[in-house]
Amino acid sequence: MQITELTGPASALKLVDLPDPEPSHMFTPGQGVVVEVQAAGVSFPEVLQTRGEYQFKQPLPFVPGSEVAGVVKEVSDGAQLKRGDRVAAFCMIGGFAEATVAPGHFCFALPESLDFAQGAGLVLNYHTAYFALKLRGRLEEGESVLVHGAAGGVGTAVLQVAKGLGATTIGIVSSDAKEQVAREAGADHVLRADGPWKDEAKEVSGGGVNLVLDPVTDSLRSLAEGGRVVVVGFTGGSIPEVKVNRLLLGNTEVIGAGWGAYVMSKPELIREIGAVLARLIDDGFVRPVVGARFPLARAGEALELIDDRGAMGKVVLDVR
Numbered sequence: 001m002q003i004t005e006l007t008g009p010a011s012a013l014k015l016v017d018l019p020d021p022e023p024s025h026m027f028t029p030g031q032g033v034v035v036e037v038q039a040a041g042v043s044f045p046e047v048l049q050t051r052g053e054y055q056f057k058q059p060l061p062f063v064p065g066s067e068v069a070g071v072v073k074e075v076s077d078g079a080q081l082k083r084g085d086r087v088a089a090f091c092m093i094g095g096f097a098e099a100t101v102a103p104g105h106f107c108f109a110l111p112e113s114l115d116f117a118q119g120a121g122l123v124l125n126y127h128t129a130y131f132a133l134k135l136r137g138r139l140e141e142g143e144s145v146l147v148h149g150a151a152g153g154v155g156t157a158v159l160q161v162a163k164g165l166g167a168t169t170i171g172i173v174s175s176d177a178k179e180q181v182a183r184e185a186g187a188d189h190v191l192r193a194d195g196p197w198k199d200e201a202k203e204v205s206g207g208g209v210n211l212v213l214d215p216v217t218d219s220l221r222s223l224a225e226g227g228r229v230v231v232v233g234f235t236g237g238s239i240p241e242v243k244v245n246r247l248l249l250g251n252t253e254v255i256g257a258g259w260g261a262y263v264m265s266k267p268e269l270i271r272e273i274g275a276v277l278a279r280l281i282d283d284g285f286v287r288p289v290v291g292a293r294f295p296l297a298r299a300g301e302a303l304e305l306i307d308d309r310g311a312m313g314k315v316v317l318d319v320r
């Protein structure tokens, strides 16, 4: 499934026939793992890519799709995987296809406890969640975490990883159905985006939250002394501005967390995060929440669902 023009999710995609990729990835030229794709994860960046609005630009036409789950088909020398292994893999682009190629360090063994659809939601959101919560947000056991868009892909991942790290979790959502999803993903408290959530968050956290993921300006008011807001994205479309006197008054921090740009040149760190997540899967904390599923040929509808704020959990394309 290629993006052939930058006209938005409804019309930018076209199904084409292409040869299988070689085991060589743009991040690791001459080396890579070819994966026979069973399921491909769909995320906000692909919506942006159909409009040419994503920071990582590709010449047209190209196959979008940053992550997949499937079975190893071919490996270059030196890869630690073998043909037939079940994997979750981050390929950056090329995932909306029957076969794709990923760097070896971005392929993770997919345990039997997770199916391929769950595997397709395992890398981008969960690595981002751990990176944002722990490595950037310095989350400690016993602290409270508030996450906006808590029923979304990143939101459900943040709730599960935060629980696994011993935090109390507060999710903000916009509907009853999303409230249910956030609760099932491990939110101890769920608050409504159109309600007085800043005051409610202070109350349920016993005086203010320690860590907030996402929208900055409003969230500053819900923080405890020493609290941190971690910026992971701008799903609402606008980029908030912070009056820095508020940081001084509250002894608070605003921290950026751009997972991809940070880890891309650090294979060891990628493996370390993968190992932490493997433990959280074994311990039952990490279970990707799969929402809507579409066949590959209907990828445009999957993107429209995300664009229309209708996605819950991870949106997945069933490729086979």
Ligand SMILES: NC(=O)c1ccc[n+]([C@@H]2O[C@H](COP(=O)([O-])OP(=O)(O)OC[C@H]3O[C@@H](n4cnc5c(N)ncnc54)[C@H](OP(=O)(O)O)[C@@H]3O)[C@@H](O)[C@H]2O)c1
Binding pocket: 043, 044, 045, 124, 125, 128, 148, 149, 150, 151, 152, 153, 154, 155, 172, 173, 174, 175, 178, 193, 231, 232, 233, 234, 235, 236, 237, 257, 258, 259, 260, 306, 307, 308, 309, 311, 312, 313
């Ligand atoms: N920093 C990083 O490294 C990194 C990595 C991955 C993703 N991201 C970013 O994280 C954000 C979330 O991605 P995702 O895959 O979790 O998306 P998603 O599954 O669509 O979830 C986003 C949530 O945001 C809320 N939202 C508020 N205003 C919205 C709007 N105008 N349109 C759509 N949703 C809106 C929705 O929840 P309610 O309706 O309940 O409010 C929705 O459930 C994106 O901005 C993405 O680019 C960042």
